[in-house]
Amino acid sequence: MKKRVLLESEQHKDFLEEIAALPEGERVLSCLQCGTCSGTCPVAPLMDYAPRQIFAMIRAGMKKDVLGSLTPWMCSSCYECTVKCPAQIKITEIMYALKRASIKEGLMNPETDVYRFYKLFTEIVSKYGRMHEMLLLMRYMALHHPVTMMSQLPVGMRMMMTGALQVQPHRVKNAESFQKIVEKATALEAQQ
């Protein structure tokens, strides 16, 4: 977050209402800022803003800062926060919504490319109907993290030896009907 005096004119005034209007956003207005979510989050120390702070920023209308933060990308959707929140806010589902909104607005934090993994996964599954782990790892690691991939070679070898990584993709047989479903779903998502 750029250190600055926050002017109301710069803020996205309706950001809180937008979040509250989402089906996931039920009860987000009742947040007490108690900090249980941050306290219980196993990855909070990795985030630039802990979950509670994200909600404080949503309240302040800091849309760009929120969608550009590391927070949603570090969330492993373990649901600890959701289960412990005294206001029973669907925090994990809101994190998913922030992920989607961040991608939609192109505001993903440059320090992480987790979104790439998610997008690749979705592309592969949309095309084949089933996950192709080898393809996902190759396209993600080889293209974007070649150094890491080299260091993971022993694991990769081991996985190939044990048959865990398959070379041939599995496909859904009713490809035509499946494609129509995927296209329609994608179009309907864009509609909101």
Add this chain to the structure above:
Amino acid sequence: MLPKKRTPRIGVYVCHCGSNIAGKVDVKTVTDTAGKLSDVVVSRDYQFMCSEPGQELIRQDIKDLELDGVVVAACSPLMHEKTFRRACATAGLNHYLMQMANIREQCSWVTEDPAAATEKAKVIISGTVGWVRNLRPLAEREVPVVPAVLVLGGGIAGIQAALQCADAGYKVYLVERKQSVGGHMAMLDKTFPTLDCSACILTPKMVSVGQHPNIELMTYSEVEGVSGYAGNMKIKIRRKATCVDTEKCNGCGICQEKCPAKVPNEFEQGKGERRAIYTLFPQAVPNTPVIDRENCIYFQKAKCRACEKLCKRAAINFEDQDKIVEVDVGAIILATGHSVFDAKEMPQYGYGRYPDVYSSLEFERMVNAGGYTQGHIKTSDGREPETVGIIHCVGSRDQRYMPYCSEVCCMYSLKFAHLIREHTGATVYNFYIDMRCVGKGYEEFYDRLLNENIRFVRGKVASVTGEPANGSERDRLTLQVEDTLAGVVRKIPVDMVILANGLLPQKDAEEVGRLFGVSRNKAGFFVEQHPKLNPFGTSNSCIFIAGTCCDPKDIPYAVSQASAAASGAITLLSQGKVLVEAIGVHANDELCSRCLTCVSICPYKALSYDSELDKTIVDETLCHGCGTCAAGCPAGAIEADNFTDAQILHEIESILLMEKLMKKEEEPRPEVEEDTGAAAGKAVESQAEYHA
């Protein structure tokens, strides 16, 4: 038979209520239209009818114009019915001949379009005029009031209420479920913010209650039945068998010392032991022990009887039986207190799993010199703690358990912090969401604590685990929490965790509520008559509430409320009589088919069937005039005063007539049509019959 009524003379008064009504409704037009209705001899409008000049308008007209019916078109009767009734009564008009037409809550406040609101106001007033045309004068009945009070619950609120009523000269029956009075306050060590010793300030009051000539103290007793009517209630009380003769026992305590049966001590929250024959705590009032039959070796296995052998006063009586006692009272004060949230429902805090996680009451008893550690603060393995964590809001402010704030936890958590520092010098952390210190001296107490170097962390603890924060802290507990103000997640090792459990209603609040006819809110607390202006009364004018049975509160508030409840009871009793609602019901013998539907649906059990007389009887003192019987009677044989079918039908006809006229846009000067006149006449006749 009464002579037919002369033509009614009705006055209509339309209130502007500032802009509340006049801002939406065209009050001038409405007044004009009302003035043109049949039998309306005067129609006025005024800014604030409830004001003194407004009321004077009505009073003057009653005298000058010989009005025999008044319609005040204004706010809800809940607001000002009493005001206008009084105004009419002082001018000599029977106050049941005044009715309010609600053109505010039911019209101007809920209608968006001003034209529509104006029309609606005209219609409402026309209906009310139609009703008032046929009303009969009624009078409240007076019944004598029994000059005695039942106070249920012997905690500080019950004690305060009992003493106040007793000092005022009234007989008080103080019924307490446990064997001693004192309630939760007797468990406390010090009280915030003055850090007065709780027992020191409470026990003198307890002794007064035990010795007051006007108070009949019934401990180890429960109320089983309530019957009767306002001001004259019969209470059935079960006095449980104590097995100890209170006349003979001198409280020497040898029976307790020698009893071989050991039981976990509930007063000490399960820590520490008591015997099967026991007093609740050393300063108990009365100070005679009781035998806990479920754990007494004699009652369970027919052996022992050591207490009997050792008692020098022969006070033990194994043949003792429960006794049923019936008393008459005029007023009741419920002061049944609260229960405490069980933190086992929040497993993340480790209560019940780790021995060094304590509930608030467990810690209260630990730090009390009379408690299970004789006042020493120590961990379960006997060491003095070096670090203690106090967690606020356990169960409270939580959608899953209690959405409300329990009001006293911040203050008692601060008190704990102070006591721990004072006794042990340990490092203390208080984990809070908001610091609620509202009360005299409370904020100053917080400042005092800030200056005692307590580590305040604004953040609700996420978890308490036995997992060490860093490798070496084997036996300690680790609290994980976000320090929201510093903006970091912290892992804090502590030796002891104290939870600030929230307050809940008593577990049997539902049964008690049903017994006394007191409603409860969503959380289960008793509901007051008005949250702002009558927080100590209930919908029943003779039943009052005080203390934590209506919501969590601190001791000064409980005591104040108890005195308020006592003053309510005293006011009632001092009149010597109570007014019973005038609106009652009358059964028409000829129409009654003896189906007894009314008897079964009356919520107040006011109706009964007398088989000898072959009549349905209405007990006027129990009848609240709710009209349920009138609605339920298939033969239409029961009618409520001023709510007869004919009267209501005429009101409806007046409404429809006004609507018809407005549609036709004719000159609103309706001649009373044949059928309405006949109905009106019929209504008058039928009323006359009932009063014959």
Add this chain to the structure above:
Amino acid sequence: MKYLYYPGCSSKGTSRAYEESLLNICHKLDIELEEIEDWNCCGTTSVIAVNKVLSLTLGARNLALAEPKGNEMVTPCPSCWLLLAKVNTVFHEGGALADKVKQALAAGGLTYSGTVNVRHLLDFFVNVVGLEKIKKAVTNPLTGYRVAPYYGCQIVRPYAESDDTYNPQNMEKIVEALGAQVAPFEGKTACCSGTMMATKKKVGVEMSGDILKNIKRAMANVVVTPCPLCQLNLELAEFDEKQPWKEAELPVLNLAQLVGLGLGLTPKELGFSRSILPGVEKRIRSARSDKAPLETAQV
């Protein structure tokens, strides 16, 4: 007994041993699992982050394919199960989102009315097969094994079904039914890091590593988990990149492998060789004669 079966992608890939073990168990217990024909990836986690309607639709397609065949379905992967349970919740609540998913399904000629009840394998073993049946079928009582039951997150949060969110016990019951000893440890529902093992390896190794630390502190000699990703992540956290041939010290078994072991299935039938860690079969054999620890396990 016949039951509908949704394998999920990992059952055919990195977690083949899970399905192999499960099918062999079912063969032994006379349970017929009918695999949903032409199933697709359920669309969980990664897809939810990109397209919500698509993720629910992908899940719904499987339920739509299952519905004509029956109303009871089991799946080994808790993440698949959670997504399918969410689809059912959306369908039961109705509303705009349910309508969108229905429209998408209709584009491919499919419909779903919300009547397929999905269970995860742990629920299946305890509440459908039953502990008694499992106990009776044990031919290789697992005495000598101190098993750490690691649940992971998705199987208890946000829905705990028949178990307790904070202190689930279903796996403990199975471990005891198989004749083994439970080694209770702190953090049995902590997150293994999920997909972060792939996207942020360091974090994944740390989070899964912390869980292993707690398990080792409890002196367990076997870990069991119902989630294929948790199994992989714990193994990856244990895997020594510098000595990739090093044999497993603490084998991590999935639920079917442990149950199968108790039922007398062979290491081949249980796919021990498919583990990332070398020497699992050897270690499993030797673990049962481990000396009992001097102190009882610390919680």
